[in-house]
Amino acid sequence: MMAQYLEIKAAHPDALLFYRMGDFYEMFFDDAVAAAEALDIALTKRGKHQGGDIPMCGVPVHSAEGYLLTLIRKGFRVAVCEQMEDPAEAKKRGAKSVVRRAVVRLVTPGTLTEDTLLEARRHNYLAAYAEVRGAGGLAWVDISTGAFHVQPVPPVRLSADLARLAPREIVVPEALDARLTAIGADLGAAVTPLAGTAFDSVAGERRLCDALGAETLDAFGSFGRAEVAAMAGIVEYLELTQKGRMPLLQPPQRESAERAMQIDAATRRNLELTQAMAGGREGSLIAAVDRTVTAAGARLLERRLSAPSRDLATIRARHDAVAALIAAPDLTDALRSALRRVPDIDRALSRLALDRGGPRDLAALRNGMAQAGEIAGLLDGADLPDLLSETAAGLDGDPDLAALLEAALVAEPPLLARDGGFVAEGHDTELDDQRRLRDEGRTVIAGMQADLARDTGIGSLKIRHNNVLGYFVEVTATHADKMLSPPLNARFIHRQTTANAVRFTTTELSSLETRILNAGSRALEIEKRHYATLTAAVVGQAAPLSHLARSLAELDLSAAFATLALEEDWTRPTMEDSRAFAIEGGRHPVVERALGRQGTPFVANDCALDQEGPAAIWMLTGPNMAGKSTFLRQNALIALLAQAGAFVPAKSARIGLVSQLFSRVGAADDLARGRSTFMVEMVETAAILNQADDRALVILDEIGRGTATYDGLSIAWATVEHLHGVNRCRALFATHYHELTQLAGRMDGVVNATVTVKEHEGRIYFLHEVRKGAADRSYGVQVARLAGLPEAVVSRARVILDALEQGDAAGRRETLIDDLPLFAVRAQPETPAAPTESPLAARLRDVRPDELTPREALDLLYELKALEG
Template sequence: MSEPAAAVTPMMAQYLEIKRAHEGALLFYRMGDFYEMFFDDAVAAAEALDIALTKRGKHLGEDIPMCGVPVHAAEGYLLQLIRKGFRVAIAEQMEDPAEAKKRGSKSVVARDVVRLVTPGTLTEESLLDARRHNFLAAWCTVRDEGALAWVDISTGAFSVLACPPARLSRELARLSPREVLLAEETERDWAGVVSDSGASATPLARGAFDSEGGARRLCALFSVGSLDGFGAFSRAEIGAMAAVAEYLDLTQKGRMPLLRPPVQERPGGAMQIDAATRRSLELTAAMGGGRAGSLLGAIDRTVTAAGARLLERRLSAPSCELETVLARQAAVTHFVEDRAAGEAVRDRLRGAHDIDRALSRLALDRGGPRDMAAIRNTLAVAENLAGRLGGDLPEVLARAAEDLTGHDALHDLLDAALVAEPPLLVRDGGFIAAGHDVELDEARQLRDEGRSVIAGMQAKYAETAAVPGLKIKHNNVLGYFIETTATHAEKMMSPPLSETFIHRQTTAGQVRFTTVDLSELETRILNAGGRALELEKRLYSSLREAIIAEAARLSALARALAEIDLAAALADLARGEDWCRPHLSTGRAFRIVGGRHPVVEQALRKAGEPFIANDCDLGDSPIWLLTGPNMAGKSTFLRQNALIAILAQAGAWVPAAEAEIGLVSQVFSRVGAADDLARGRSTFMVEMVETAAILNQADDRALVILDEIGRGTATYDGLSIAWATLEHLNAVNRCRAIFATHYHEMAGLADRLDGVANATVAVKEWEGDVIFLHEVRRGTADRSYGVQVARLAGLPASVVERARVVLDALEQGEREGGGKRETLVDDLPLFSAAPPPQPAKSAPPEVEARLREVHPDGLTPREALELVYELEGAGARVREDPPRP
């Protein structure tokens, strides 16, 4: 955007200059109590925020579009813009308007961008989900190496991982970052992968990913001479971390957030779960979006925000290190066995605040007195909690308990300095407690007692002037003044009273005066108020520095509280839901007794229905071929076993009566069907892409659940693909798997392939209907019961009857013709000859008459049983001797 040849106003010239430096962002331009936007920014913002679009002045002969939002309500508008994919540059007034006027009447207040607000750099409480991380990630490639670094500036967590291109999608699915930094030359290649993860891609110059300059930048950031103390980082890892640091410096305008030293994740240290599997299993978000209906939503009983974030991290990346898993499991077991301790811990933790985020806001100077109070109150909770956690603790809890203590000096300082309920903003004042600072107390006394002095002075002047109605008032223009009616004003303006009362202003019906004493008192009172606020601001800065000096120990305390909260929450879950402690090993066992699906079980319980638990043992036969009709519960059975493995390696107890699990390195799920029209992929193509990923990546420690492979194409094509897939899993991948299918022809593979066993979901037929028992048993289903399920779904009776006719003909022809179903179609009766709809069957008249005589509430169990036999006998007689027409 360029200026016109003709002169523009100084203010608009300033706006255009700032805008040129931030072309990719909406510019919030501070004008007094409003942030204003102009030109295309105003048009876009007005539409996105649904606010009025107006105009202000002209540019190049055309009206300048304008809109604005109040400064005090800016956070709500920022949230809307960020959610809609905008970035916002905030330009603040850098000086007092009075200072600008000293340079001349046409001088413009100095303004500059103090912050660039982007999806990955949010810190404000109102802009964040307290129970979820807000990650900013950066991906870097150096020759054949790749690395992913990510940071949550609202908590200071900073991590890095070696990440070749093939793993990028999987890691982004695990982290769910809000924003991903890419080198400009690679953005086009990887923006689609980033977009699929739900993040926005932000290009940076290649220099931001430079490993040599980046190492120096990171050393300066963490005040160290070398990064070796944090880990042996590759060039790609250093480049990714350097890009994060560069971007934070750019967006925060040099005011860097408090970051913890980077943690280098070990490849293979966490269970690998790809994006398709996460969606299928609904680990942290349901298919429809949001927590409700997800595993995380079903099991989250944490009472702190930090504990909830830790639970999500553990579910998203279950550990593959046996020692780590057993240590976490032991912490949960401690609170399961000591219920009183667990409940006491949870009660105390309810008083804890999110000190990670409070600390981050204070470090960036976006905090306030309430953040300090949150830290003070949480330090008191930690001290109280440490007193409750005693005795012989498991390793995880013992380490956490150590970090709860040793904060007495900071707690005492904050407790003495802050009032019980401080205001939100520093500018509001009143947050420093009385008695903490002598100078502040004196200024406050003068400010507050000035009111009583004014009242005494008013009484004195009323007596001197003999005017009982005389008042001393105040406004922002005149300050303090004496006011009386015009009737009494004349004598006050005459000697000798005129020597005391000085006339200032006459209004309709009122005359205003001042005195020398009143002016002097006003000066002292006004100075005292300003002085008190200035002293509070100075004390706030001192407290902020004291808190930041303890940042490392406060971060350790926050992690300890989260760890304790998670262990106690998982223990409460295990007790409440009757879960068991799984036995984990380095072997290949996978034996589940009485396993349940935690989300489905909760839903059924709300509906007043029981959940049918099932066993699964992949020890002797690592692959189960599962058959059974739709709606029988195959998908639930598949998913529940994958979820049990994930929960176990997250350190939790599991929804089963018994569980023995050899560590699982990867979980793959191919359950359900959906197309991808945006990429031109049919349902079958999506199914094949996901199946290919499993066959190419699954190792012998993986757990694979597959449902209905090959159903999206022709019958024999699908059967052949499913057949070959099962053989590959058994012979090449050699993984543990549950393979659900409707192709009953595959049942014979159990006899031909070592390690494959048949299982089925049991059903029962009753008078043409199918009853789902939801029980998984060894063996095979004799058929799919598809027609019966269609009838339950509500298909017209004529269609169901026609389907039965076609099915019988096809099955008969297959038996007689060697399986060539296609040749039978020409022999079927025409569909136009389909039988007309049959009237609904009704009970025999004598049965209906007998039922009308029955009063169910008055029947004893024996009488009810006798009635059933009586009605069954009446029905049998009718069938043997049907009524004549």
Template sequence: MSTAAGGVTPMMAQYLEIKQANPDSLLFYRMGDFYEMFFDDAVAAAEALDIALTKRGKHLGEDIAMCGVPVHAAEGYLLTLIRKGFRVAIAEQLEDPAEAKKRGAKSVVKRDVVRLVTPGTLTEESLLDARRHNFLAAYATVRDEGALAWVDISTGALSVMTCSAMRLGPELARLGAREVLLAETIEADYAEMVSDLGAAVTPLGATSFDSTSGERRLCEIFRVGSLEGFGTFTRAEISALAGLVAYLEITQRGKLPLLRPPVKEGARAAMQIDAATRRSLELTSAMTGGRAGSLLGAVDRTVTAGGARLLERRLSAPSCQLDRIRDRQAAVAAMVEEATLAEPLREALRGVADIDRALSRLALERGGPRDMAGLRNSLAQAVEIAGLLEGRDLPELLADAARDLVGHDMLLALLEAALVAEPPLLARDGGFVAPGHDPDLDEARRLRDEGRSVIAGMQAEYARQTGIASLKIKHNNVLGYFIETTATHAEKMLAPPLSDSFIHRQTTASQVRFTTVELSELETKILNAGARALEIEKRLYASLREAMLDEAARLSELARALAEIDLACGLADLARARDWCRPVVDDSRAFEVCGGRHPVVEEALRRDGAPFVANDCDLGEAPIHLLTGPNMAGKSTYLRQNALIAVLAQAGAYVPAESAHVGIVSQLFSRVGASDDLARGRSTFMVEMVETAAILNQADDRALVILDEIGRGTATYDGLSIAWATLEHLHEVNRCRALFATHYHEMSALAGKLAGVENATVAVKEWEGEVVFLHEVRRGTADRSYGVQVARLAGLPDSVIERARVVLEALEAGEREGGGARRAVIDDLPLFAAAPPPAPVSPVKPSGVEARLEEVLPDELSPRDALALVYELKAMVGGKPG
């Protein structure tokens, strides 16, 4: 592409115009089978995608950088760019290039952006994790009142809640929002916090959040005169919903996704869990990233994408509503008791597609015949599942779900009649409509696929009609199809009555050629049959799509019902396989677990064939337990397992214990593990103090708090004093239930001073200088931390271990003597280099047995040789062979 100095080609002028309208996005500019990028976009994309950077002509005397990706592989490249923080504008060709040529040689194919691809607006199957939601959120404030709205456009789920600035972080952490919309007026106040949670920040003009115009637009979308039918929404909530809708109209270019009516969530309906606690407990994602090693990964036995997403929502937001928890428990209990029903249900559920996401893609015109086939198969499976549940005494949740499985007979019959068993991915490929569904399509296909046999049949008919057996129908590029006969027979065809039907076209030296009106029409049909068949299929596709979208609301209810059944069956399967129990959940302050286990650690140990040591926890009479014991003994595991049991119980699941009684936990806080935040100038100790402050300032009397090693990041007495004061505050001010693990044994004295504190310890045994971890939690206190023994297990050099023992014994002696003795011991302690070396160890001469074994190569021993060797070794140690 060359340009005059200072000028641009028409195509590049078009590109620059579109780019100017989308300055914050990489522009994918469609050119035939490629999306091309130019200038700075090309440089950034080439680096991010690791593809070749080339050039195409000049602009203002400079080379134009260029790179491109194939259209058929674009989704993979889009995913990479989105994960690296880019937004992408897709500019498609809006007309056939042939149309542009008709306007003149210099005319450019019309192009425009048809969609903006951002982290929160993904819908393609290949860009999403089928088992996780992909939320786009919007936060708005109106007269000091805040509200948070969120939507997963791949499923249409839309929710909103009143949300203070303090609650925004925990709620976004619960949702795992990928992108958050903020008005430009408040962007500076929240952008850093949103970014820290891993979400992209997108500012919008204040007009996008206008509640008055937003309310009108919402009413238009849901075709209602008022939003009151969906609930009573505050101005802030309507403002947040308005921001979402405005952004969807911007990014989807007018093609709104299939949104469900907004659901208003209560601020106290779910257990409050902040971001730090979610990371610490690894609820839905492990610290290393991904599901493996998380609670979700350990308990997920669902077989459908919808069921998996429902489980993630339940674990992310355990309910605080007793009736809802008990309904969910009852559904799981029914499947635990009816194993012979649960297994066939799970098998039938395996054939269910992702109904919500298929509907969303169809609504946005990004779906295809396979989405329709998936819905057809799901409807058929729903009928089978309804049959399995029919006539059974089911708990309310499952009974409601069973009712929503039926009533789709007409749509199922239509889809079964219209679609082939295994349709292609794209409608433009054709071949997805079943034979016999449409007569016009069947005829077009017959002509397309069987043109020769149709012509042969017509030839036979003309031969019979004329009585000329040698008559042929032939084809060439000049005449097309024609009837050919010899000159002798032609005279018959040129005379009435045959001349009325057969039209003379050409005479050659030995042959005469004719045509008929029917043959000309057939020729046109054959030549256009392929295109006509495709056009008919496209029309039928649009008709089927419309029929499915007309049933979207009921299909969404079907998807919800199938997910509910799947989740109940999955949790029941887990409970049976792992011997979990149904917990008692009530409105008390009880927290009593007998034989509790950590679900993730137990799963890992089970794979290794090792047992998990179960432990009790009773926070009834003494709601705060002070836990002491050495590192590696299992304190952190014990703390976390009880927190996870509370989460599972209020999610409606069974729990890993012999029995459990959990009074509703309103808030869950965890300060376990060490981390720093160097990017914001926070040391490990500072992060610890910030998280501890959040707990002490927010925990109410129904909270459950687990704290591990508070105060360890500073000097001993500073740390002890902070830990001491923290425990007193939890007892006297927060008055919550808590498990407090510490190495400060001095704190055990608080059990005698505070009525609600009880001491507990993790038992260990010493054997020949080594420490053996029993992993048993008992009442009482630890008298030491066994740090040196743990250091030996970690592999520190023997010289360091021995030196540490000497220093430890000296310091402990000084501590017992009190006063200035400790200082004197430190002053008198010789340095490592000056310390006497350890006594040399005399080499032990190997025994005859050991010497003999050194000579043995086990891989070369036959069974007879091995047996003979055993007898030989027994004789060497004084035994009698045989």
């Protein structure tokens, strides 16, 4: 047995080997040590190898999925080795024969299909990247749904496109492994190198055609050689991990960068589209806007937010669908009620195709088709816009398949086919008979006993059972002669005589006994046969079932956007093929949601990036904590939501198509790569200035901080000039460099705006209102005081600030630096003046409350009131 283990392990050196032994998956040697530590399970020993103990650990087969998930999350790959025969079959080859075993699956982060290993509301992408003659191709697949996509990707854009997909695993040629490893680390994706031959575009094209069941790829579109190479890498890896059992793959959809808003990795992170800065979903945009009620609808929402459309007709069609459902709230409520009962059709179908499904997956498809029929009935006769009409037409499933599943399956099937009990009564007469024998054997025997007693005229005749004879007919000794004489002796076969009774059998009883004993296994065999038949029927209808699932997801998302707009008072944006950007009463969807939980209203603001000049730039000034970053982000999110097909959090919105969305907001370092906060900021700013076109929307926050004042100011100034004169785009530029406000008078299209505050008795109050104009102060000292800096530090900062401002106003900044004690001789800490006690405090110090009468207390109150005045 150990020789077999070592042979199989040698073929999978990079994976933990789950070696099936009865009801456990066992691991040995280094695998056992690593798995025991990762899973926090006991490490034991089994036998000897080369004179040393063999480490061993194991997990039960019935709960293996939970352990698999833990190992995958900790970066392991797992080879699942199953018994291909039972021990009885092995013994037929010889007493010492070892049960045949083989690896049936290689479990990796990008090849998961089980519900327990997946997030229901997120895709689980496996991506592959290849280059051919300098051109790049990116392919990605979710084998749990069959979604298959490919796109030409210039190497310079690879990081941004992978950030959009957020794949769990990336397959690359060995020659590109080093380059992709850093990108994968940023995304939290495993990077798996394969031999370059796996990405051969010529040989790979044939493998692709075989996997897709097509003679040529021309049936699916025109693909570049790099795209074919990337798809070939996907297919090669799936054949390797699935051991020849290919998942159901939908025809590859060729994506184009020109059809979607381009958003780089830094912008996705800064805007917290699908994950908050703190980690996790809560606090992200998707968490704030998700009103979907199906898993497929939630995955579609994530795709739309990750890649908003740039096609005006597509965007308007989606807005039309949302508007129609808003106008018909009763229909929308009924749709959402029906959609809540829709299972995850795509994932059930994929598991069945990979032989990892069960009766519940068949039931999920049955229920999904039934709900689709109900939803189609709701939409029948309704006045629908084009998108909803097309979607409704896609709800027509296969009525024959639906009827077959409805007739064949019980209402609530078990999880596993091997458990039986999932075929409905009445679907198969033979199965019903076998179940009756299995479940009602005693009743059947009692019926035969009554028949034999009547036929023989012996009322005391009994049918009994023991472990030696099995079932037998028993009569008392007084009836022995009758049973042994003609004509009964021809029917009854003597088996045993005891002191008081004689025992017989009959051919009918022996046959019945055999059928009763075998009824359970026979019933299970029949059910397994039906399971195979039903699975084949379902897989044969994979394409229409996938289309049905997509239609239901589209309906769910449209209804979810309608519900969101009604709940949050969002409005339909006016979309144009222009460079307009006019928002009235815009709000930040995530911040507004958080404030709403606290009972605090959100202050809405306008934003009008008028295209009077070559560019449209708002120069935004104001103190920290006043809401500049929120204002920047909310306008970026409004543009993104509009092109994703949603209504927007604003009173009104007129938006020209945004081709690219860039954000340089927030501060973070990258110490692992030796990058300071300032360096990270400069790298991200460089990416914007080198890539933004005239249809881009750019938000920049405090460019130039983190270095010397004049260096930072110079960089910020030059950045604005480049955005204005070269990129010629729409931009919101928040800064504390008030010198930049002078640009508004020198450049067409540059407008000053400020976030207002109110100052009263040395304290500031944030109004969060954005108005035209420039701030004359940043209120940094006041914000520092609010943050809790010691009063001595705040007071000293005021002195220094006043001196600096006076020096700046007098045009003698250089001389001022020498004049300040801070830069000449270290200033001694000021001794705080002794506090002067107020008359009110002095009087209160002398009061003895317990000694006062009610009248004296009242008099004291009037006295204190007078002192306070």
